[in-house]
Amino acid sequence: MYGPIFLVVSILGAFHETTAASQHINKDLSNQYNARFHVYEEPYSIDFTYHNYDQMSRFLRTTSLRFQNLTALYSIGKSVKGRDLWVMVVSSSPYEHMIGKPDVKYVANIHGNEAVGRELMLHLIHFLVTNYGSDPYITWLLDNTRIHILPSMNPDGFEVSKEGYCEGGQGRYNARGFDLNRNFPDYFKQNNKKSQPETEAVKEWVSKIQFVLSGSLHGGALVASYPFDNTPNSLFQSYTSAPSISPDDDVFQHLSLIYSRNHGSMYQGLPCSPSQPGFKNGITNGAQWYPLTGGMQDFNYVWNGCMEITLELSCCKYPPASDLQFYWDENRVALIKFLAEAHRGIRGFVIDENGNPIERASIKVKSRDVSFLTTKYGEFWRILLPGMYKLEVYANGYLPRDVEFRVVEQHPTYINVTLYRASRHPGEDEAGSNFYNGNRDHVNRDHVIHFRPHSGANAASEANNGIFSSLSNGFNSFVSNWFG
Ligand SMILES: *[C@@H]1O[C@H](CO)[C@@H](O)[C@H](O)[C@H]1NC(C)=O
Numbered sequence: 001m002y003g004p005i006f007l008v009v010s011i012l013g014a015f016h017e018t019t020a021a022s023q024h025i026n027k028d029l030s031n032q033y034n035a036r037f038h039v040y041e042e043p044y045s046i047d048f049t050y051h052n053y054d055q056m057s058r059f060l061r062t063t064s065l066r067f068q069n070l071t072a073l074y075s076i077g078k079s080v081k082g083r084d085l086w087v088m089v090v091s092s093s094p095y096e097h098m099i100g101k102p103d104v105k106y107v108a109n110i111h112g113n114e115a116v117g118r119e120l121m122l123h124l125i126h127f128l129v130t131n132y133g134s135d136p137y138i139t140w141l142l143d144n145t146r147i148h149i150l151p152s153m154n155p156d157g158f159e160v161s162k163e164g165y166c167e168g169g170q171g172r173y174n175a176r177g178f179d180l181n182r183n184f185p186d187y188f189k190q191n192n193k194k195s196q197p198e199t200e201a202v203k204e205w206v207s208k209i210q211f212v213l214s215g216s217l218h219g220g221a222l223v224a225s226y227p228f229d230n231t232p233n234s235l236f237q238s239y240t241s242a243p244s245i246s247p248d249d250d251v252f253q254h255l256s257l258i259y260s261r262n263h264g265s266m267y268q269g270l271p272c273s274p275s276q277p278g279f280k281n282g283i284t285n286g287a288q289w290y291p292l293t294g295g296m297q298d299f300n301y302v303w304n305g306c307m308e309i310t311l312e313l314s315c316c317k318y319p320p321a322s323d324l325q326f327y328w329d330e331n332r333v334a335l336i337k338f339l340a341e342a343h344r345g346i347r348g349f350v351i352d353e354n355g356n357p358i359e360r361a362s363i364k365v366k367s368r369d370v371s372f373l374t375t376k377y378g379e380f381w382r383i384l385l386p387g388m389y390k391l392e393v394y395a396n397g398y399l400p401r402d403v404e405f406r407v408v409e410q411h412p413t414y415i416n417v418t419l420y421r422a423s424r425h426p427g428e429d430e431a432g433s434n435f436y437n438g439n440r441d442h443v444n445r446d447h448v449i450h451f452r453p454h455s456g457a458n459a460a461s462e463a464n465n466g467i468f469s470s471l472s473n474g475f476n477s478f479v480s481n482w483f484g
């Protein structure tokens, strides 16, 4: 558990006191009039209107009180102007990580004037909590996944944005004029922008929870864009549109296609206007569209081992509220199916010979040189398409280990890796032993990066077979019968 959640606990605590006192009068809490929150007297609903900060906060509080077993509300920090950066967890285990099961997230409204994603997140929360228990797919998803939703990373920007403005920059930036999607550490280039409180809050958040999969929601285009956003190739960067291919290119293309294919129109790839590009199948490599430094998706992937893609959901950044129902209808299935992809690939535990978890073991899938770390329970996850792979596992003081495994379409592959202590007799020549020496320093660093980028097309090309054939029936029947 970590700091921000206590805030919520205290709110709920106050609520429990009120209700507990009246419990002897009427045990039927659901009909109870609650003077403090006015929660149970109104039907639980969400309109297709824009919610400013106060209205959004009220909706989130109401939800957390109404669905105490399914949601938890916490703040990861505050904006420049002191607005809370609310995150709502939706899961059958809202307050505790479910050991072995993935945490996933959506982050919306990073650009304050890109407003559709923000509202879609409120509708998604509403949809999930009201369908749990009746819709088998949603029930399965919430029983096996913790979904963290940050509806607005830039609440200050939203407050100064204007409905109906499809373009332009008013409200895009935070209250100090910084573009938050250019404010993260960058793997390819030094980012000299002063880190903003909203960015710091997200960095701390993602360092505390091992997210497996993430979507970053934007507007102003209609496309799913995947890493890398930046490129090592700076000389001609503004004149060319070369892709910057990551070692997990096949997985990123797959995740992007899951979104675009399940979206109402994205897959058609039509340009938003004659002056804008179209996108084949509604997806693009980020740098191929246009390179940028300090973006959030590359940061999630390289620093935190979280697969994040950027979802551009509306040609108009802040369309009239009367269009919101249309956007919800276009995105609902895609938003849910995308998250279920966290259940594809490999997962397991790294343990020592006594069965105890090894925290911060460094893991890499061979030929995919972006490594990731185990959690304090020794857990790891990696989204992979069907095929044969090799896992390379290192931890300080243990002999390194390679483990071959197969990923199938139908269900995740579970693997436990046992590491054995390396003997450490004085004077022993470690350089000649089985110790993993080459990157020993990395294992102790805050973020572990074995990845060395190449310019141009590279490493992932061998894995490109089957990108377009990966939507076979097996996986779909595992996770997605529900919309059939
Ligand atoms: C919430 O969970 C608690 C503990 O498992 C249970 O006793 C209670 O009935 C649940 N409440 C609802 C509304 O499901």
Ligand SMILES: *[C@@H]1O[C@H](CO)[C@@H](O)[C@H](O)[C@H]1NC(C)=O
Pocket: 349, 351, 355, 414, 415, 416
């Ligand atoms: C893997 O380890 C975890 C945690 O120690 C344990 O719960 C699980 O049963 C193990 N799975 C297998 C396949 O051994």
Ligand SMILES: [Zn+2]
Pocket: 111, 114, 181, 218, 219
């Ligand atoms: Zn944006």
